[in-house]
């Protein structure tokens with residue numbers, strides 16, 4: 001089964017390539033700039049039709065949350081217009097699309113974990129452009145699976161876990177916000193979930209397998225608690241460590257507003273696809289160990 005995945009060096013792309021190689025059932029064709037540039041719609045249709053994929057996985061995005069506040073047009077071009085064009089091109093090629101989206105589509109004011117049907121109300125440009133992308137994907141390709149995930153980390157690319165390890169190498173103490181809650185999610189677990197979803201709906205293609213699904217690490221924590229776990233695992237593996245000082249969001253001003261609570265309920269994915277991500281602590285453990293030991297994991 002041929003999967004066209006957008007991007008080359010992104011966390012989810014790299015994870016999909018690694019997991020698909022192990023799985024053997026999928027051939028991943030990962031394409032990014034310049035031949036498939038989401039900010040240049042004319043490159044998208046041409047590439048999708050030339051590759052003739054069985055499924056398109058839309059894993060590339062403009063993900064710089066603070067920078068997006070200064071570059072709203074580019075973020076919209078990539079996350080909304082580009083995503084819509086990708087979904088439309090997939091439809092023309094007769095391929096379903098799995099499109100990655102984010103917990104930042106929610107305002108974060110709810111006390112409870114968010115369900116797929118809950119009202120969206122993004123508070124930052126990145127979240128607004130991702131929501132616009134979801135809407136376009138849904139409008140142009142009936143066979144869509146929108147996978148909202150959250151707080152992604154991995155051995156690849158840039159992410160919070162790697163930032164904490166880098167800062168710990170230089171500092172005795174790191175101040176980290178403790179009043180934003182979410183579900184840390186390993187990109188390798190996302191890749192496993194996506195391959196499971198792709199395999200299932202290509203076999204069954206039932207309408208209830210399409211739609212919006214939340215896929216995130218099991219269990220929740222705040223950023224400061226996540227940083228503490230990273231430090232503990234690092235210490236156990238002889239890596240750098242620092243004291244984590246919990247602070248409020250007001251003490252760490254950023255350009256973009258982030259949700260206070262962006263916990264995602266993943267029961268719909270579990271019931272329709274019989275798949276749930278592992279507990280976030282065990283995946284953080286594996287990722288930090290791999291980063292420090294340089295050993296392949298799982």
Ligand SMILES: NC(=O)C1=CN([C@@H]2O[C@H](COP(=O)(O)OP(=O)(O)OC[C@H]3O[C@@H](n4cnc5c(N)ncnc54)[C@H](OP(=O)(O)O)[C@@H]3O)[C@@H](O)[C@H]2O)C=CC1
Pocket residue numbers: 006007008009010011012013032033036037038039040058059060061062063078100101102103130148149150151152153157158187
């Ligand atoms: N990171 C996170 O915490 C979260 C991410 N998500 C979503 O998950 C998906 C994957 O995220 P993640 O893997 O972390 O992303 P990364 O930031 O690691 O990678 C982004 C990818 O997008 C590619 N890209 C950026 N601009 C363009 C463009 N104009 N044309 C083509 N490709 C482009 C990059 O290309 P190149 O390979 O050339 O660098 C890279 O491969 C995204 O949709 C994101 O919105 C959802 C929730 C949380």
Ligand SMILES: Cc1cn([C@H]2C[C@H](O)[C@@H](COP(=O)(O)OP(=O)(O)O[C@H]3O[C@@H](C)C(=O)[C@@H](O)[C@H]3O)O2)c(=O)[nH]c1=O
Pocket residue numbers: 063064065102103104149150151152159160163174175176177180223252254258
């Ligand atoms: C580096 C650092 C960050 N923080 C805070 C800022 C912010 O509130 C929180 C996380 O910071 P980051 O900038 O790493 O994370 P951020 O870029 O907001 O992460 C988001 O990325 C996008 C792509 C998503 O879709 C989201 O799910 C989410 O993962 O931690 C500290 O408190 N101390 C620090 O030293």
